[in-house]
Amino acid sequence: MTHVGVSQFPGGQVATTKQLICLANSRKHRGRCIAGIDIKSNTWIRPISSRPGHEVSESERTYQNGAEPRMLDVISMQLLRPRQSGYQRENWILDSSVRWTKLGQIGWADLYRMEQHPTQLWINSGDSTARGLNDRVPVEREGEITDSLKLIRVDSLRINGGSTLRRKQGPRCTGRIPSRGIRLHIKSNRLHLRRKVQKARHRYLQAGRVLPDSEPG
Incomplete structure (x- = not known):
């Protein structure tokens, strides 16, 4: 791994170099929304x-060769400062230059060692x-949440395409957290899941043990 340091830019703005393991795109x-573990x-x-929607553009996220960040990539990036937005306390403003x-x-072996074991989601x-399960948090209780990524x-994971794809929405995923007894039915914005469901002959895809990341709606 390379050195993690701090860079000084004209005008006194300081950027910090972070190395992230990409776990969301x-x-x-x-x-896109990109996230990972430092x-x-x-x-x-x-x-x-720094735009109002906080989305990361293609020019801001692609590598020098134009490739898109993929799951489990180790990425070096320059970040300017933390920028909490509601329950999203993990946000940092990126240096687009x-x-x-x-x-x-x-x-995968490295990833399993990073697995989190929260007592609750x-x-x-x-x-x-209306179509989900444990996929929403009341606005009045937002202050109780200390993070938005796990x-x-x-x-197991059951991916349901169905009519959601025709309405240009993401496929919905059903899963259960082992030993916690927590069942989830959430929407996914993962592009590769959408493509897999579109190519499948059936409305559903079934996956084995997986390590998803998600956030409340």
């Missing part, structure tokens, strides 16, 4: 733009959307 407005601090970081660099990639309020293992 999903749709967000007209860009190698040095072992904490989640979500690089965001410096391109990201891929340093390598970790394996956010506040488990029992509040759900790396957890689920026993």
Whole structure:
């Protein structure tokens, strides 16, 4: 791994170099939402733009060769400052003048060692959307949430495409967190899941044990 340091820019603005293991690359407005775990601090970081929607554009996230960040990539990036937005306390403003660099990639064995074991998923309020389960948190209880990203293992994952794809929404995923007895029915913004469901002959895809990341709606 390379050196993690601090850079001084004209005008006194200071950028910090972070090395993230990429664990999320999903749709967000007209860009993407990228997030991962910082190698040095072992904490989640979500690089965001300074635009109102905070989406990360193609020019801000692609490598020098034009490649898109992939799951388990180790990425070096320049970040300017933390920028909490509601329950999203992992947000950092990215430095759009410096391109990201891929340093390598970790394996699944490394990922399993980073697995988190929360006693509950956010506040488990029992509040759900019409087509979901445990996928929403009441606004008045937002202050009780201390993070918005987790790396957890689920026993299995059922991906339901159905009519949601025709309405240009993400596929919905059903899973259960082992030993916690928590069932989830959440929407996914993962582009590769959408493509897999579209190519499948059936409305459903069934996966084995997986480590998803998600956030409350």
